[in-house]
Amino acid sequence: MGTVKVGLAVEDDSGLDSRVSSRFGRAPFLAIVELEDGEIGGVRVVENPGASARSGAGIKAVQRLLEEGVRVAVAGAFGPNAMTALEELGIETVELAGVSVEEALQRIRTRLQGQ
Amino acid sequence: MMVSVSGGKGGTGKSTVAVNLAALLSRDLRLVLADLDVENPNDHILLGAELAGERPVNIMLPFVNYQKCVKCGACGRVCDTGAMLISPDGLPYVIPRLCSGCRSCYFACPVDAIVEGKRTIGYTYLSELELGESKITLVTGSLREGEEHTPPVVLAARRRALSVEADLHLVDTSAGTSNSVAAAVDGSRLLIAVTEPTPLGLHDLDLILEMAQTLGMEAWVVINRAGIGPEDDHVRLVRERGAEIVARIPYSRRVVESYIRGVPIVLHSPNSPEAEEFRRLAEMVRGVVS
Known part of the structure; x- marks a missing residue:
């Protein structure tokens, strides 16, 4: 399946231990994970520009993921604007929260391998 | 002259105070009532009036070439x-x-490559209505459902209201202390802050009085639903903020009845203690206008 980049909305900047956030647009950070043939290649945590946006937070978060070339987005819930944009752009969304980045990746691995 | 009715908390009775003042003050003043609570305008409902003279509020919408x-x-x-x-x-x-x-x-x-288009985000209305023996002009701003940018509609309705010549422009604002509220009350000689004897009423009264102070605007406080809870903290806060409690509208079933019938209480039950308090308040405002 090659390399897939996954973007996860997270609550803190703790690499693979960061907690996946219940919300997408307003999460403080975004974890960008490279999966190489299903194995975790590398993780970077970046600030989410949506967190401090006055409006359009979801779109700003989507924009940041696009810059990273992300193909799959993970958060507890996505707002209507973010959801519309992600669907239009063909980015897969996974609704999942309350676990670490590592656990989230374990859980969605089977789903990703279907790609 | 412009006078604004605001108050921070939603549902405290801003519109009730505004329409009753309008009904009383229009007896000897040319009065424009501007309903700038564009997300939920209801002065026309309280006055039993129809919205008329619809005009769209358009904003620029970019298209990409x-x-x-x-x-x-x-x-x-x-x-x-x-x-x-x-x-x-x-x-x-x-x-x-x-x-x-x-x-x-x-x-x-x-x-x-950006081409200017436009998009309608709301409407303004202008209704001429008769209330008892007097006449008022009601200007209403209304945001379209699903829209979130209120300021252009507030400003358009405000402009339309101010374009009508009058002795008094009475502004009814939305709840809160957002930039939409600040834009609505801008230029007012007086801000009438309506609150209620509840903890949330107290909390939001503090915010609106702070806003009035920041804008350098004189503030009067009206306690609506007086009697439903303690007012000690309100009294203390108002003193600290350099404002004054000018009226206390008693909590009453008659106010609810007048609301449902779409007739201001001063016309619906003119002999009630609530109507008497509104008349006293209107006299005080009248003193500021002349």
Whole structure:
């Protein structure tokens, strides 16, 4: 399946231990994970520009993921604007929260391998 | 002269105070009532009036000329509301609902690829109505359902209200202390802050009085639903904020009845203690106007 980049909305900047956030647009950070043939290649945590946006937070978060070339987005819930944009752009969304980045990746691995 | 009725908390009786003052003060003043609570305008309901003279409120909506676009991303970088999404192929996509019509993208584009369109986000209305023996002009701003940018509609309704010559422009604002409320009350000689004897009423009264102080505006406090709870903290707060409690409207079933019938209480039950308190308040406002 090659390399897939996954973007996860997270609550803190703790690499693979960061907690996946219940919300997408307003999460403080975004974890960008490279999966190489299903194995975790590398993780970077970046600030989410949506967190401090006055409006359009979801779109700003989507924009940041696009810059990273992300193909799959993970958060507890996505707002209507973010959801519309992600669907239009063909980015897969996974609704999942309350676990670490590592656990989230374990859980969605089977789903990703279907790609 | 402009006088505003506001108060921070939603549902405290801002509109009730506004329409009763309008009914009383219009007896010897040319009065325009401006309902600038554009997300939920209801003065016309309380006055039993129909909205008339509809005019659209349009804001600029950008369109992209994709033949001119050089994929530089400048429009997306200047967009403050997230309405301009730059796709992976570098082309911008507009998300209309998020756009506030600020034109930043239009000015930022180096190749004039942003084309100016427009979008209707709300309406203003102007109704002439008779209340007992007097007449008032009611101007209403109404945001379209699903829209989120209130200031253009507030400002359009405000302009329309001010374009009607009058002795008194009485402004009824939305709840809160957002920039929409600040824009609505701007230029008022007096801000009448309506509150209620509840903890939330107290909390939001503090915010609205702080806003009045910041704007350098004289503030009067009206306690509505007086009697439903303790007012000691309200009294203390109002003193600290350099304002004054000028009226206490008793909690009463008659007020609810007048609301349901669409007749201000001063006309519905003119002999009630509530109507008497409104008359006293109106006299005080009258003293400021002349």
